[in-house]
Amino acid sequence: MIENGILTKTSVLLRGAFKEYYFKSAKTLEEPKKIEQREFGYSHFGQPGMVRHLSFRNTGELIATLVKEVPSDVYCSNAYYRFPTSPMQDKEWTGADMIFDIDGKDLGLPCVPSHSHLLCATCGASSPGAELSGPYVCQSCGSRKYESSSIPCSRCVEGSKKEVVKLVDFLKNDLGIGPDNIGIYFSGNNGFHVHISDEAYVPLDPAARSDLVGYVRGAGLMAESLGVRKGDGSGTSIIKFPRGGIEYGWRSRMADELGINSTSTIKLRNIVDHAGGYSGFKMELDKKAREKGARIDPQVTTDIHRVFRMPGTLNSKSGLAKTKCSNLGSFDPFVDACLLGDSKTIVKVKSPVKIKLKGKAYNISKESAELPAFVAVYLVCKGLAEAA
Amino acid sequence: MGTGDLAKYPFLNEAGEYMRKSGFGWDELGRPDMKDVIERAAQRIEVGVAGDVYAGLDKYEIEILTFIVSLIMVKAIALEPVLKKYALAEARRAEKFLTDDLRKQSEPLKRSLFTKIFEDLFSLKIEMAESDTRLFKVKVTDYLARSSHFHEQEWKLINRLVSHGFVYLDADETVRLVRNELSILIHEKVRAMALPTLPTTIRDRAEELRARFAPRYEYRVLSANDLPPCVKHALDVMDKGENLPHSARLMLATYMLAVGKPVDEIVAMFQNAPDFNEKITRYQVEHLAGIKGSRTKYSVPSCEKLRNENLCFATQECAGIVNPIQFGRKRK
Missing domain, CATH: 3.90.920.10 (DNA primase, PRIM domain)
Incomplete structure (x- = not known):
């Protein structure tokens, strides 16, 4: 602020x-x-x-x-x-x-730019949209520094x-x-x-x-955990399921993803070969595991x-x-x-904005608006309005 | 567990208990027929210090006595590196027996006797897996508290069989999980031991071993020429008042702590740093020394880690070392 x-x-x-x-x-x-x-x-x-x-x-x-x-x-x-x-x-x-x-x-959700606003870091002026076609210049004060504010x-x-x-x-x-x-x-x-x-x-x-x-992000899963090891020659691989099996945890999660179980040696061999051998399979497995992991x-x-x-x-x-x-x-x-609370509060809104709070949609285009406190505070906190 | 097993696991309380019950006293160590046990104990230490595992497995009475005498002798030798190597060797010896015993026992009742060792010594509860009799299961949190300090990728939780709060391990892996604790257990046993007046036979043999081992662990007096090139480089950068990356500062401080430099002197080394703040530096050095904060004493980063961080400036004299702390060690 x-x-x-x-x-x-x-x-x-x-x-x-x-x-x-x-x-x-x-x-x-x-x-x-x-x-x-x-x-x-x-x-x-x-x-x-x-x-x-x-x-x-x-x-x-x-x-x-x-x-x-x-x-x-x-x-x-x-x-x-x-x-x-x-x-x-x-x-x-x-x-x-x-x-x-x-x-x-x-x-990295694709919807974010559509509900983001650029705020001038010097004077606080707001402009809708977060995608810039060229360098940012504040239309009010000419500053080139800005912050982004998003209404999820x-x-x-x-x-x-x-x-x-x-x-x-x-x-x-x-x-x-x-x-x-x-x-x-x-x-x-x-x-x-x-x-x-x-x-x-x-x-x-x-x-x-x-x-x-x-573990929860799916980072660092080894191909060996699924029974795929590096062979002697370049790009070659050896398939041998681990002693403990692949029935639990990440092994089971990825086995489901690949459509294999601990008897599908030939199927796994085909998958590995299709991926371009050990290294290719390793990269593919890593990608799949990260997709399955939680993004914390x-x-x-x-x-x-x-x-x-x-x-x-x-x-x-x-x-x-x-x-x-x-x-x-x-x-x-x-x-x-x-x-x-919802006591009436008058604020100066910096740029037109649409929000929905407590089940009611607010489409605010006027510069000065009388709004329930929870709406006014939300806009002020987001840098999109200021006290009148 | 039978008394025979105590020969394999002489560090168990039951072994000490057995000796007490049999009426054995310290004064008996001086008896002439103890000479053989003392010699066995000396060999046990020598084998351990050489990095091997003592293979003797005689009658349990003799093995328990040999173990106890070797503990006394290691204490009397009073060289920390000897104690460390001996403790690790004893841990590896027990690890071998424990793995075999866990693997071989097909009867669940007998197996559970061995799993009791884990519970008694390391507060680690091990259960047998319902689905596969070759597997054991430990709680995820018990597993993590131990495995997270292993470097190999295969020990990362994501590469383990994990289900409903348990990690499933085979016998080898289960025992590997507690190797460090076994070693610490033996290390602590020796540290906590109060030595009685030793019979001449034991004292002389311990003296002899000490005289043989001591020169290996003597360090030359630290002079600028003895500093490893990575540390020297860090000091040069510091002298010029240039900014040293955090990882290089950590290396410099942990190295100086490891060679016994006092905290005050180490703090003073950083005073040329552009962002020097004595209070913060002192806290950080004390934190690394294990005096403040987490109370964990940090070790000097390995040569491999330093290479990855572009902090290695190896010279020919670095040949064969894996940690800067080994640089300049003089072996006579």
């Missing part, structure tokens, strides 16, 4: 809406397990950086701080510490929940959900994690966080988590000291809340996570 005279008014608008939410939000904030062992942090509207190394004994204490400080974003560590308020090196890490992050913007559409949400479904399949069927230990949350903007509360995963170090990340952000899951947006708090990129999805299929973030 750009900070200047006008946007200070905007900050006031956002703070007002967020304050009201936190004042009434006692029920929607989910108290993290072992809250007293977590590190909390938050950011302020219009200010860089984050206030970190905070600790709360219960949600009551936390809500009191949120109402008083009205942060733009609130974070809680996945880690458990003996001394959460100490500097990093003295906190004494005792474990961390495992969390997966699926971010809609990383999925239903295809974006469905794209992210599809990845969540793939991830949950790995978690349940391969890793044996019970459904009660898998929490799916809408991130508050354009993605999902999947929290694992199974205690067995808490002590794992980054190397072990990184191995798990590779690898950095997030391996980080055991990270702070994550806290469930039930608002995301300043949208004004929507990080919300638990009890039924992913029917979950609609623009309804279920849109929790701000």
Whole structure:
């Protein structure tokens, strides 16, 4: 968000809406397990950086701080510490929940340019569409620096959900994690966080988590795991199914994909030859495995000291809340996570925009518009409007 | 498990228990008929230090005693590299027996006796696979906690048989999973041992071994000429006040820690760096030393890793080494 005279008014608008939410939000904030062992942090509207190394004994204490400080974003560590308020090196890490992050913007969905806007990084002016035919020049101030702002559409949400479904399949069927230990949350903007509360995963170090990340992403599958080895001559290969068989996990997943079982030596031989021998098959297998894998952000899951947006708090990129999805299929973030009030708010809209929130479509073309607070806040958070 | 098996697994608590029950005391180590056991123990250590596996498998009473005496002697030799090599050799010896025993036992009850070793010593619960009697299953998290430190791609979870929270392994793989822990177990047994006043026979033999091994592990005093070229290059770049990549800084700090440089001196080496901040550098060096943060002591990156990161400036003197720490080691 750009900070200047006008946007200070905007900050006031956002703070007002967020304050009201936190004042009434006692029920929607989910108290993290072992809250007293977590590190909390938050950011302020219009200010860089984050206030970190905070600790709360219960949600009551936390809500009191949120109402008083009205942060733009609130974070809680996945880690458990003996001394959460100490500097990093003295906190004494005792474990961390495992969390997966699926971010809609990383999925490369083709619909994104059609619902994106370019925002001038200097004056905040907006222009619809995200594809540039030449170098960007702001029509208001001539600046060449810009940011992109996207209003996710239903295809974006469905794209992210599809990845969540793939991830949950790995978690349940391969890793044996019970459904009660898998929490799916809408991130508050354009993605999902999947929290694992199974205690067995808490002590794992980054190397072990990184191995798990590779597993769910489908990265690093060896042709040998399917029984295809390199032969002596160039391009030659040897087919011999592994001792343990190919009935479980990735082996079974890829066997299904290739239409083979542990008796189909000849069929596998044909597939390998068709792919151009060992190396060709290896490349093809790798490609197929990555397609089958879930597109999670690898950095997030391996980080055991990270702070994550806290469930039930608002995301300043949208004004929507990080919300638990009890039924992913029917979950609609623009309804279920849109929790701000509807008091009339007048904003200056920078460029015409179409959105649908709480089940109602808004087609806003006027420069000055009186809108329900949840719509006004959404547009302001997206950089597409400012306080009148 | 029968008493005969204790000859193969003399590190089990049951072996110590057996010795206690049989009324064996430290003072008996000085008896003249112990000479043969002491000689066997010395051989066991020599074989281990040479990187081989001691093959002797005599009566269990003798093997248990030999093992105990060899632990005492390794402690008395008091050379860390000897202890490390000996511990690894003992682990590999047990690994061989354990693999055979797991593989051969067709009766589920007998098999479960061997799987109990894993549970007792390493808190690793192993179950037999329902579908295939040749396979064992361990929990995914127990597997990951161990395998993630193996470098081979085949140990990555994605290349394993994984189903409903378990990883399926054959006997060899199951035992391989705990090799490091076996070695640590023996290492720790020796470290924690308080030596009694030793009979002259054991003390003299240990002294003799120490005199033989010690020169192999002496390092020359560190001088600029003894530094491996990769470290020298990093110091040169630092001297010029140029920016050194993170990976090169890590190599420099871990190398200096490994040769015993004090943290203060290592921090001072970085003061020419354009972005030098003493507080941050100190924390990072202490983190690498295992004093702060994760408490893991970082080792010096291997030559292979340095080559991949374009940090290797090998000279002829580097021939035959796989880690910069081996550079300049003087073997007499």
